[in-house]
Amino acid sequence: MTVLPQQSAGAPDDYPANESDSAYRRTPPHDIDAEKAALAAMMFSPEAVADCQDAVREEDYYLPAHRILHNLMVERHSKGLPNAWPLLADDLEQRGTLARAGGRSYLTEVSLAFETGAAGEYYAGIVHRKAVLRRLTEAGVRITQAGFQGQGTVDELIAQAAGEIATVAEGASSSEDNDFVLPAEALADTLDYIEQARHRKGISGLATGYSDFDELTQGLHPGQLIVIAGRPGMGKSTAAMDIARNCAIKQGIPAAFVSLEMPVRELMMRLISAEGKVALHHLRSGHLTTEDMEKMDAVVPRIYQAQMHINDCERTYTAVQAKLRRLKAKHPDIGLIVLDYLQLMKLGGQRPETRQQEVSEISSSLKLLAKELQVPIVALAQLNRGPEMRTDRKPMVSDLRESGAIEQDADLVILLHRDDAYENESARAGEVDLIVGKHRNGPTTTITVASQLHYSRFVDMAQT
Structure with missing residues (x-):
């Protein structure tokens, strides 16, 4: 059985350490199988690289090894290079980061998670949603810690808490939700606005x-x-x-x-x-x-x-x-x-x-x-x-x-x-x-x- 690469440092270890806070010691939300499936699709399909790049970000991956692989495949795709796993392994070896990415055997294991290129975007969406949940729980812990420490006025602590949640909310939508818009999609609304302005009495x-x-x-x-x-x-x-x-x-x-x-x-x-x-x-x-x-x-x-x-x-x-x-x-x-x-x-x-x-x-x-x-x-x-x-x-x-x-x-x-x-x-x-x-x-x-x-x-x- 292959041993997974070391998981991302920080999430569980940063949670409160006393016994009363044991509920916070749960494993942060993640889905390793979905991460593998998304990466496998990127290995086999150039179209999947573009789709996954839109749906998931590097920091959304729970495992650091998966972040390395995602970044490398996006980079190679931008240069027109294929992402077959043996080529990835050679590239990582030349960069001195193969071990951090799990080694050749782990790249082989990831490639075996391939279903179809079209499934890549679906699994990337799962990875992104898990990442948002992870950030939400981490923000909750920081808010809890700030409340226990009580440093600052109540209004400052509330503003800090609101800022934590707002930061999570700003990153909650994947880039596919903020896609480019063609004139054909925006023109009708714009023309309606202009027509209303023509007949408007007073200012807008x-x-x-x-x-x-x-x-x-x-x-x-x-x-x-x-x-x-x-x-x-x-x-x-x-x-x-x-x-x-x-x-x-x-x-x-x-x-x-x-x-x-x-x-x-x-x-x-x-x-x-x-x-x-x-x-x-x-x-x-x-x-x-x-x-x-x-x-x-x-x-x-x-x-x-x-x-x-x-x-x-x-x-x-x-x-x-x-x-x-x-x-x-x-x-x-x-x-x-x-x-x-x-x-x-x-x-x-x-x-x-x-x-x-x-x-x-x-x-x-x-x-x-x-x-x-x-x-x-x-x-x-x-x-x-x-x-x-x-x-x-x-x-x-x-x-x-x-x-x-x-x-x-x-x-x-x-x-x-x-x-x-x-x-x-x-x-x-x-x-x-x-x-x-x-x-x-x-x-x-x-x-x-x-x-x-x-x-x-x-x-x-x-x-x-």
Whole structure:
């Protein structure tokens, strides 16, 4: 009887060692016969190599020897070389890896598992499914160990657990499930979309309340990362609140607002000021006129009913991510997430060596989270001092502070500029430029809106 090559190190030995965890000492899911059958098909059929390469990955094999054989046959197939087992044995011997692949006798045994070339893809599918189950059990063990160790906050541990499961889920589909699509398969759906667009009234995405901007972008769409950037005092938080207010109050769509800069009370005062056109400094001082009180009485019920979920207590991305996932699970109709602002956030857990790397990782993670939750995420960002070094003081995308990865990850980058922030007597006092510096799905341009900062809001020029 042939002795199997040494099984993959790690899976059983990494499981908890005490007696109470003996249930975890079971042999991880695998199917050696299916692995042999898939490899045998690849030995005898070039077509099976292509099929199995699509259905299974090297790391899906339980036995290291089988990984070696899979890789070698894929490589030889790409060079137009046959994969008969004696040729494989000679090749492995020249490379000094024949013993690691089980030796000539084991290659012979694998070849005897051949049924037909067409069966290769079927057995490869079994190998892949077993590998997914194996990764799932390993992730479960790591989650259990993290729970027992209790290092980090509860939200960080939940985020870590969700990340473990998400990693398994991302690799659960074999590459055959993500195959190429021909125009004949995609054209009908595309033409339907175009026809619907022809007859559509209004925009296709979530309206921001800025008419010209919505016309340019067709609104904000699920999965997008939208970055609003500017120097301090330009009105980033005002623009973010405008968008969230338009979503939750004007359109009645639930929104999430994560603030790392302002407490809930400050956000609520800004919301009342913007919605009711009550001077913000009156709300702060308490010196309210009769007219102010009447305006407040008119808007407070609308604000009370609004589904704007505000969080001002988290500072790490892992904790925010965990809370947003739970919020989305509880309220599937969440239509917008706003984060104010990106550079105030820490990654959580083990941090990268540099702040630039940390911001880059947060930025890319936000884009992935937008795709996962299928919600547009608006993230505010600080610009460096670049605009102040220029004569016209206008910002550029390259001014994004601490990380060029923000620009790379974003679908839209909007740069805020106010002339009157630099010159009190500016001829453009009361105007704000929304400079669309990056637009993944359309042109870039500059859109001007009116600044009503005493009401903590921006509005279309036509509303002034």
